[in-house]
Amino acid sequence: MHEDDQTMTEEPGNGTLEREAQEWLLRLTSGRATSADADALRRWCSRSSAHAQAFAEANLLWEGLGPVAQGMAKSSALAQAKSARMPALRRRAFLGGSMAASIVAAGYLVARPPLNAWPSAYELAADYRTKIGERQRIAIENGVSIDLNTRTSLNVRHQGDEQRVELISGEAAITVAQTLSRRLTVSSAGGLIHGSDAQFDVRCDGSRTTVTCHRGSVGIDYSGQSVSLGEGRQISYADGGFGSERMIDATVVMAWREGHLVFRGTPLSEVVEEINRYRSGRIVLMNEALGKRRVEARIPLDHVDDLIALVREAYGARVTSLPGGVLILS
Template sequence: MKKSVTLQASRRCMPPLARSPHPSIDCEHTYPMSTPDRYARVLGSLETEAHAWVRLLTSGAATADDADAMRQWCARSDQHAAAFARAQRVWQAIGVAGASVSNRDPLPARRPAREAATRPMRRRLLVSGLAAAGAGAVAVVAQPMLGLSLGALGADYSTGTGEQRHVVLDSQVELDLNTRTRVAVRGEGAARGRSIELLDGEAAVDTARSTGAFAVLAGAGRTEARAGQARFEVRHLADRTCVTCLSGEVSVRHSAGTLVLREREQVEYDRVALGATSAVDIEAASAWRDGVLLFRQTALVDVIDEINRYRPGKVVLLKQSVAQLPLSGRFRIDDLDQVLRQISLAFRVDARSLPGNIVLLS
């Protein structure tokens, strides 16, 4: 029987879609990591060097000599090769957060003195060249990010990580924007403000003071409410969209059909399909507007995904045996480290802190 700590039957709108005997680790403690010595407190020296190699090889500044030196380092022993493979997998999982600190610590190995004779390798050539890295080392290295933030590109209103914002449009429609949300106002002249496009993120819409119809475009669908008749939320992440009616009624139009949502009803759609209407737990769905995340029998992997929307850096769940175990709890958005402490204790996972607000749960 699966252990339950305190996928929801009436789940929070669209989170993206078993136990260890070891003592738990309190992940409240963090390390500044401003020196290699501090870094070594979190990882062993071998793992530290492996992570440093991966950071260099994904930095865009690696040379052919660096690639040769990395192969020699991996060939020292099976332990060296395995450490490199583990570091590569972790950095692939970390993605953007890992790339943002890719040059924080120096590489432990020394480069040849003939720097003038070496040239940076193109990333594609380096990755293909690593295929010969010996003793089981994983060849494919996570690609670095460009470091460019799209931010408010194409949006009239936007929020950053952990930020929420209240907006009143010219049409007197009120919007509450959740974390990492971008909204563009649509319409021209008198029609401006009668519709918005939710480019990504989550928005709560209140039409109580509006004198006309209002629409939200998100992904492949359009949600419409008559004047003063509805409060609803739209959540659009990647190519999946979820619409929740809090009061009144709204119509959801999609190439696959049209349906009407009434109070406490929800529907999801993607590019090609429109789902069926289902009942929803409004308290859980709207808890973010009160600065709270509310989970009820939610799979741990979905909890982690939700935390990552609000928290700088990234939390990476490496222990897949606990990924589908359920978690229930009420946590303040401004103290998400509390959630990590509870996860560490309840699921008996080790929590390791890395630079850039990265936490590994293993």
């Protein structure tokens, strides 16, 4: 979609603006967007406050229904027929309290949404849940404390002489004393993690779980296999198998507990992906060469957009700001 194609002689109705805003988001997240598209979108948003508001609301909706919209974007019907376009949702449905009911009725609120891009019903019903940018510390028993990172859902269960923690999604740092009244087991994506007198980090991204041992040692059982992870080691498992065990600076992995993100020679593309976990809206990287640049930085969690100033000043990147917390780096 090009801006010139959207020229109108009069202010379009809400339905038209909503549809156009959704089409812009489909373009922006298609992987084929260019800097010219970003400029055209910025001009479209600046036409009126209604245009800017429509894009901001579409972006918030995309945060919740992104995988559904992406699936529609990939269908040939979307590209070839108006009838297959994403249906416009009225503002009153989006902003009103009936939105959740509308989503459920439409069948969008499935047990585990694709790409885990929005909270599932199971996540929303968790014993403990943190929102975007939120952290929480809980003590579930004498000798066990858990720090929850951003966008994390977790359940706590007592099963006989075992204390079971279920990490549904997100990231948790767990500290376990040597002497416990009952054994602690952490379950995540089909695997079981256990340890005593240890401190470790568990991160669950969909079907993939990464375990980092900061102190002591932890055991991991997954798909009929078992590994023992020592201090300063990290391993991931997914799709029925373990990845390669590697040495890691656990203080970097767990720096979020102290309110910082630390990057040491990390490609900018990975930094952007990580930063997006901690902010509303999204940062979109549209320059492949820029994405390969290595980043050395320590960024406060309450100022994650400091990354933007860093990239602009250090690499001369161009930054385009759009409604709804969308920032485009090119």
